[in-house]
Amino acid sequence: MFGFSKITGSLQILNRSTTGISSASSPDDARASSRLYCAFVILLLIITPRVDSSWWYIGALGARVICDNVPGLVNKQRQLCQKYPDVMQSISEGGKEWIRECQHQFRHHRWNCSTLDRDHTVFGRVMQRSSREAAFVYAISSAGVVYAITRACSQGELKTCNCDPLKRGRAKDERGEFDWGGCSDNINYGIKFAKAFIDAKERTVKDARALVNLHNNRCGRTSVKRFMKLECKCHGVSGSCALRTCWLAMSDFRKTGDYLRKKYNGAIEVTVNQDGTGFTVANKDFRNATKNDLVYFENSPDYCLLDKAA
Template sequence: MACPTIRQRMGAGGQGRCWHFEPCSSQYIGALGTKVICDNIPGLVNQQRHLCQTYPDIMQSVGDGAKEWIRECQHQFRHHRWNCSTLDRDHTVFGRVMLRSSREAAFVYAISSAGVVYAITRACSQGELKSCSCDPHKRGRFKDERGEFDWGGCSDNINYGIKFAKDFVDAKEKMVKDARALMNLHNNRCGRMAVKRFMKLECKCHGVSGSCTLRTCWLAMSDFRKTGDYLRKKYNGAIQVTMNQDGTGFTVANKNFRKPTKTDLVYFENSPDYCVMDKSAGSLGTAGRVCNKVSRGTDGCEVMCCGRGYDTTRKTRVTKCECKFHWCCAVRCKECEDTVDVHTCKAPKRAEWLDQT
């Protein structure tokens, strides 16, 4: 079966989590049958398989959400030693780095859960799903600090997206009663609620000359970048925890730190050293990574290259230049060549560091 390629990645204990769905036409799904497709997805628990069979159209949205959150993860960490790199040959997307209960794993669980919520909610509003549409509760008159308004338009059905994401994403974690599953469930919730945090009220004014004596408003999700930026800050302030004595919650690993709230990311283990390649820890190392010679931040050569130094090569690039607007309506540019220095991190001197196992 070529089409129903749906792989689950990164779940409880690091086994499976992100879902990648190859697009199938409705005719293909109808001919093959959703049961056959869903039964061929490895790693699904019974509840996930049931949801897959009942809502095959939503599974496509889950796949769209996976692409979106992976792009966002890579954007947020593009200037860091761990840059959210995916591994084409590894079914877990990020490799063994997800086996460790680190702050990177915490971020991935949160951003992936957020991506599922975002994609499902968007699909509801766009009329792509049979089981949901616009938020049915946003009807009638309401009042905010600017006065009264009428609910209208299509409010994003965020609560439906959150509920389905919770039922589907959390199902596997709830099958396992261990510390990692509890950590995953906590970070999943952080991601889901982060999307809701940035819901915004959008309005259209009515009245003489746009006087806005009457308003029609709806609730809409903000761009997913806001969720990514927010969770990136939560990653910076993630709290290291241990399990409490009865195994139902967390205790801070360092008593000098504050207790985590429902919006804080939590993790158990310190991150691996991402400076050098270490297959056992899932670290790809930073050898060959492009760095910024003049920056003192995480993208700077000193930090990115872990003090190993960097190589410089001269490269010629072609860019658009001397662009002019011509009436009407075209912009014509010349192609200019310039030479730039590209700095890349040196590899460790000790050969055995290049391929630790």
């Protein structure tokens, strides 16, 4: 899907060329470096759509070298990359999940979210248009980052977060009172980090595409929180549920995918203000876009006929 056969070959060449360095490390260090390397390869595929293939050769040198040398990362992204390599690994490992979901949602569509083998842009030039399809990809990828980080927090894989610290004590729902317990997913941390990392690049410029991308990024991030669910365990005689211990958990990512697919179907074409600070609906007969709508301002290519502009 990503051209992994070519990537794997390059990794093998790198591993052979760095044998002298690797021999000085422990087996655990080598395994950790290998996992981080593969993770960053996927990460770079996701977040550096305009770089050349030089990223194949930098993974074995460590997280700091990767972050410092990858074209396409703005300073803020590079700083976060250097400071939180474990979060970067979670983001990259989650990349496969949101791409699979994208392909599932568009499996019967002319554009089926197909990735291009041996192409570092992953989706090809089709993403250079601010089309409905691009709007969906920006949203589902942002949602995927939130989901991956939040899940890693709950699983204890990250140094900077854990379960939601605010879900303590007693609370109440339509069934009555309950005690917070277990491990509530720390969705707010996932949203906060995803916003800081993904939006950083768009905030360095003020143009129509950046404005639309920021809007769709936000739509994707918040969609994960929309499907948080309360899970409970009953306590009492014969499971009478006289007492409940509950926690908040993310739903399956499919629900987010289904939701964003519906938003794609109802995506709203907009016209961006000349100063790039806002947008209005292109067709005055349509309702205005809300913060939960996907928006776009360029027509989609045909996806069947050759389109040199795509």
